[in-house]
Amino acid sequence: MGSYETFLLSDGENAQGDSNSPSGEAPPSPVDVVRRALLALDADLFIYSGSIMAPHDRKLIEVIDQVPAQHKKSTAILWLTTWGGSPDAAYTMARAFQRSYDNFYVLVTSYCKSSGTLICLGAEKLFMTATAELGPLDIQVANNEELGERLSGLNPSEALNAIGQQSLELLRSHFLEFRFNGGLSTRQALEVATNLTGQLMSPITGQLDIMKYGEFIRAMRIAREYGDRLSKHHGGDNLKPHAVQKLTNGYPSHGFAIDKEEAENQLFSSVEQPGGALECLVGVIKEACEKHLFKSVGTDPMIHDAKAFFDIYDLLEQQASDIASADDTAEREEDDDDGHLTEAAESGQPQAEDAEQQSKDS
Structure with a gap:
């Protein structure tokens, strides 16, 4: 079983699907379903599940830079599942997408708290499911009196x-x-x-x-300044008035749950339910992203270019190679046909001249 099968399937599942289907044929495996959806998706999809910290922001930038230029789309979608983390790393990640793509969207299907919500401020559109949950931008400061708090x-x-x-x-x-x-x-x-x-x-x-108190005020200013800068990249069109202020000061607790309706009515102008190929991908991959989040404490986050992970670029290269090969074959056959016609015309010309001469002699 390949790494992507391990990524997708829970224990005991069959990567090849259920062969006891009514039609007698095995349905497509989850991997095949994901590949078809990724081929149909007119965007580059990146998956990030885990805490947002340095140097993981640099790792994500490396993944973005490795997208083949010939297959790169104009739109990037970041599927983000996180408890939060460093606002500096979050800002760096969002700016990397803004610089690398004409359009930057964020997909949220589970927890996207704190610094994860900060990244959303840099997106032109949010895709949120019914289970998606954002959080306030009240930056967390280390408690010097309690270790780890x-x-x-x-x-x-x-x-x-x-x-x-x-x-x-x-x-x-x-x-x-x-x-x-x-x-x-x-x-x-x-x-x-x-x-x-x-x-x-x-x-x-x-x-x-x-x-x-000054330390806390300074920490809160970091969130506001980063939020303002990220939203200005696209003219702030995806934010309602005073959205950054509300996220930094308008909620009573750090764990306050901001669901899709709250995000759409109070904070963001463009919030949609994922549909089409994206909805299909959510149905297959969502559980794997959430599983990694809950076990990611103390471990590295999961960072993937979905198309690279599921070998889509290799499939596209193979398709391009097959098309080029077919074009070469068709061109050779056309040249062969032209050659045969030329030979036939050349061989028929002396015969015509002989016939003409015999007619004159008679």
């Missing part, structure tokens, strides 16, 4: 918002209490309420780490 870049902003709202509520309730129940004037009530609120909230605000 990361914190959302939204944490400080959410904390300050909560403190501000709580402070205003305390100030309001104290002011009303002192003004109407304490018999104080408006000015006195406001002064007492302000001092009391400050004393109550100071133990909380005193725990804020200004340097840490």
Whole structure:
């Protein structure tokens, strides 16, 4: 069994299909189905399943550069399945597609979180299935106090918002209490309420780490800046107004699920359900992509040019060779026919001259 059969088939499946079909003929194998779909797909399809980190972004760029020029399409589709990762690597990957192709689309059939969503900002169109899920762009920052733990870049902003709202509520309730129940004037009530609120909230605000807060704000700015740059490549036509701002600050948690309807109604202008050859490919390959994602923690991501992986370029070269061979054969046969006609004409000319001379003599 070849590597692509291993990639596609789960344990115990037969790569050649079920020979007990009603027609008595074995249906096409999953590999054959994928090859037919890839031949019908008017785009180059790339598969990326796993974390988005350096140097894997460079590996993807190498795969893009290795597409044969004679078979390269004007459109690239990135089938992306990821928990997220480095925004720097995500930006590099998206820009590589923007530079190498006239059109860049992203296909999402499962999780495409955090930095994966950042890549989507650079696409002119999204293909999303019912199980597709994007995520907010709140960049994760390493927690220096806990090994291996990361914190959302939204944490400080959410904390300050909560403190501000709580402070205003305390100030309001104290002011009303002192003004109407304490018999104080408006000015006195406001002064007492302000001092009391400050004393109550100071133990909380005193725990804020200004340097840490600056680190988080800077991390969030990275996401916004990369998002703005990627979307401007195609004029921002695929983004609704304030989409980047909403992705960086508009969701309450890093794991918030952004489904197809949310993406279409709130964030992106061009979101479609995959159809045709692409839908066929999703039906066959989707499970393999998801399996690799769930087991990819600590391992390298799966990165493929689908047409190269399934030998499509070799098939195209063979087809081109067969056509050229057929053309050569037809040309030789045509030359042979012309030669036979010429010989026949030349051999018939002396006979005609002899007949003419005999007619004159008689």
